[in-house]
Amino acid sequence: MNAVHDPFTHPASRLALEVFRLNGALISAGDTLVAPLGLTSARWQVLGAIAEAGGALPTAGIARNMGLTRQSVQRVVDDLAARGLVCFATNPHHKRAKLVQLTAAGTQAFAAASARWAPLADLLLARIGPAAAEAAATTLHQLRTTLSEAGAGSGDPT
Amino acid sequence: MNAVHDPFTHPASRLALEVFRLNGALISAGDTLVAPLGLTSARWQVLGAIAEAGGALPTAGIARNMGLTRQSVQRVVDDLAARGLVCFATNPHHKRAKLVQLTAAGTQAFAAASARWAPLADLLLARIGPAAAEAAATTLHQLRTTLSEAGAGSGDPT
DNA sequence: CGCTTATTGACAGCACACTGTCGTTATGGA
DNA sequence: TCCATAACGACAGTGTGCTGTCAATAAGCG
Numbered sequence: 448m449n450a451v452h453d454p455f456t457h458p459a460s461r462l463a464l465e466v467f468r469l470n471g472a473l474i475s476a477g478d479t480l481v482a483p484l485g486l487t488s489a490r491w492q493v494l495g496a497i498a499e500a501g502g503a504l505p506t507a508g509i510a511r512n513m514g515l516t517r518q519s520v521q522r523v524v525d526d527l528a529a530r531g532l533v534c535f536a537t538n539p540h541h542k543r544a545k546l547v548q549l550t551a552a553g554t555q556a557f558a559a560a561s562a563r564w565a566p567l568a569d570l571l572l573a574r575i576g577p578a579a580a581e582a583a584a585t586t587l588h589q590l591r592t593t594l595s596e597a598g599a600g601s602g603d604p605t
Numbered sequence: 606m607n608a609v610h611d612p613f614t615h616p617a618s619r620l621a622l623e624v625f626r627l628n629g630a631l632i633s634a635g636d637t638l639v640a641p642l643g644l645t646s647a648r649w650q651v652l653g654a655i656a657e658a659g660g661a662l663p664t665a666g667i668a669r670n671m672g673l674t675r676q677s678v679q680r681v682v683d684d685l686a687a688r689g690l691v692c693f694a695t696n697p698h699h700k701r702a703k704l705v706q707l708t709a710a711g712t713q714a715f716a717a718a719s720a721r722w723a724p725l726a727d728l729l730l731a732r733i734g735p736a737a738a739e740a741a742a743t744t745l746h747q748l749r750t751t752l753s754e755a756g757a758g759s760g761d762p763t
Numbered sequence: 764c765g766c767t768t769a770t771t772g773a774c775a776g777c778a779c780a781c782t783g784t785c786g787t788t789a790t791g792g793a
Numbered sequence: 794t795c796c797a798t799a800a801c802g803a804c805a806g807t808g809t810g811c812t813g814t815c816a817a818t819a820a821g822c823g
Binding site for chain 1: 719
């Protein structure tokens with residue numbers, strides 16, 4: 448009995464397009480925010496994933512935590528290593544899978560990025576309110592869960 | 606003064622990460638959905654933008670409607686033209702800016718993509734409910750507006 | 764111990780969006 | 794009319810993410 452849904456006005460379509468637009472705006476804002484630090488949104492996120500994990504984990508572990516593929520993360524990690532923001536430590540549990548660690552410069556860069564992000568995060572939260580932020584996060588999470596259930600999840604099936 | 610916000614647990618940070626993840630999931634699901642039609646998410650969206658606009662508009666116009674740059678859209682349009690899904694018509698208002706039109710094959714491909722998307726859109730909407738969809742769309746729009754106000758809008762300043 | 768399987772790193776190639784730049788075309792004001 | 798500005802198409806280069814593939818390592822099992 449579905450009504451004749453115009454693909455342009457379907458609520459799910461409009462929400463999806465809004466996600467696309469906000470995603471682009473967030474990446475753009477993030478790039479601008481951390482550009483003075485020699486960072487990009489992707490490099491910043493990888494530094495954050497390492498910091499959040501306690502400071503040392505292999506590339507594949509970073510990828511899992513971020514929901515990306517090893518290959519994507521690896522390129523960024525190599526880039527960060529070339530810039531001296533991360534270094535590699537031997538992994539007692541796996542000879543080839545070296546642990547990625549923040550260097551002093553990397554720790555400092557991530558702290559500086561966080562300091563630059565904090566005011567904007569507060570502004571965004573104040574604009575929409577904590578309740579709406581929580582509700583939106585829940586809704587988006589439900590959508591992502593439904594997508595992965597309906598379509599075979601992403602991951603690293605290599 | 607602001608509480609000591611852990612950058613990992615700030616509601617705005619968590620919402621941003623959720624947007625990133627859902628964006629990736631939507632693109633991935635879209636690619637899978639329309640792959641049998643020889644389409645990708647990007648090509649599908651461009652076809653949709655042309656169809657929504659009534660069938661003919663220049664590349665730069667498509668880009669404005671989608672919130673992307675001319676250059677990004679142009680590559681996809683050229684690709685669609687090579688595949689016979691769109692064609693170019695002379696523009697009475699601008700000699701070089703030819704109008705992009707859907708071919709019969711393009712119209713058919715977009716209709717097929719819409720037909721494949723409809724059930725998934727209905728499923729997603731049923732999962733979260735119309736009210737949550739509307740609320741989330743509003744919240745995301747507010748965030749995007751706030752970002753563009755705070756950080757110099759995106760667009761095509763070329 | 765030896766074999767199979769899963770995990771990991773590494774490399775190549777593709778898709779997509781961005782910035783920067785140039786030449787062409789329209790448009791509007793001096 | 795003529796020139797400055799804006800808009801558009803085109804091309805090059807960069808960043809990010811994906812898939813596909815291979816060799817090396819680790820872990821489990823007969």
